[in-house]
Amino acid sequence: MQLSDSELERLAIFLQKRVGIVLEKQKLLRFSRKIEDVMKKYKFDDFSSFYHAVRFHHNEEITQDLINAVTVNETYFWREHEQFEILSQEILPLYVKNNTIPTVRILVSPCSSGEEVYSIMLAILESGNLIEKINIEIVGIDIDSNMIQKAKEGLYSKRSVEKLPAHICKKYFTKVGTLYKIDDSLREAATFLQANIFDASIINKLGSFDILFSRNMLIYFNLMDKRRAFDTFYKLLKPKSYLFLGHADASQIDKTKFNPLKIHSHIYKRI
Numbered sequence: 001m002q003l004s005d006s007e008l009e010r011l012a013i014f015l016q017k018r019v020g021i022v023l024e025k026q027k028l029l030r031f032s033r034k035i036e037d038v039m040k041k042y043k044f045d046d047f048s049s050f051y052h053a054v055r056f057h058h059n060e061e062i063t064q065d066l067i068n069a070v071t072v073n074e075t076y077f078w079r080e081h082e083q084f085e086i087l088s089q090e091i092l093p094l095y096v097k098n099n100t101i102p103t104v105r106i107l108v109s110p111c112s113s114g115e116e117v118y119s120i121m122l123a124i125l126e127s128g129n130l131i132e133k134i135n136i137e138i139v140g141i142d143i144d145s146n147m148i149q150k151a152k153e154g155l156y157s158k159r160s161v162e163k164l165p166a167h168i169c170k171k172y173f174t175k176v177g178t179l180y181k182i183d184d185s186l187r188e189a190a191t192f193l194q195a196n197i198f199d200a201s202i203i204n205k206l207g208s209f210d211i212l213f214s215r216n217m218l219i220y221f222n223l224m225d226k227r228r229a230f231d232t233f234y235k236l237l238k239p240k241s242y243l244f245l246g247h248a249d250a251s252q253i254d255k256t257k258f259n260p261l262k263i264h265s266h267i268y269k270r271i
């Protein structure tokens with residue numbers, strides 16, 4: 001069956017409220033085939049019963065598949081890597097004080113299929129002897145359950161790793177056919193969780209963080225949801241901690257809560 005414009009629009013309103021992602025007409029049309037595949041998978045042949053299952057009967061399994069169908073998961077290793085250098089060479093050394101080894105908690109929200117989480121770990125491991133002076137706890141969350149599964153598996157395409165410096169790729173990955181598998185020690189050290197940043201029942205259980213990366217998600221949200229997301233980040237971050245954004249994510253940031261750290265770095269210090 002083919003969904004009509006008005007049916008797609010009803011789903012878009014539901015998804016925008018639930019996830020934050022704004023789905024304009026063009027985007028909706030791009031995703032319509034995937035949405036129809038979800039309907040087929042659960043054997044719905046009319047829109048109305050499908051819509052009722054997700055909207056009113058709160059069928060979480062179908063809703064999750066629907067969410068997975070409309071997320072944009074584009075990511076790759078070493079993306080906007082200048083920030084990893086600032087993290088490992090300038091910010092983390094500030095946490096290394098006296099003789100005590102600090103534990104620094106890092107949240108990557110959203111993490112998509114894990115490349116950003118592992119890139120941060122690689123940047124830290126490659127930063128002299130920093131890793132001996134600091135305990136790192138790193139958590140990646142994303143609303144897309146397929147991406148979280150992929151992040152846990154740690155198996156990547158050539159396209160995904162091609163921006164990594166060759167010596168780092170060689171040191172931490174094993175070739176499996178045409179794919180690249182990240183070292184098990186990194187996989188085991190990272191935690192990945194499926195979570196919606198607007199779902200307080202999960203977010204409130206994560207505890208507080210010293211560093212939060214939120215890159216290339218807020219660009220898909222409307223102004224109100226961007227502000228909601230910044231409020232969530234403010235609550236998740238400890239005082240005087242750091243927020244790393246993508247180059248197009250900072251509009252609507254609350255300047256009474258976050259100060260820019262360095263010009264053009266897209267890094268902010270929580271007040």
Ligand SMILES: C[S@@+](CC[C@H](N)C(=O)[O-])C[C@H]1O[C@@H](n2cnc3c(N)ncnc32)[C@H](O)[C@@H]1O
Binds near residue numbers: 018142196197214246
């Ligand atoms: C373009 S990817 C960015 C990944 C990575 N941070 C990067 O910059 O390479 C955007 C991700 O945001 C996730 N996402 C969208 N809305 C979300 C929400 N409400 N809660 C958590 N993750 C969300 C999507 O599933 C998608 O994987």
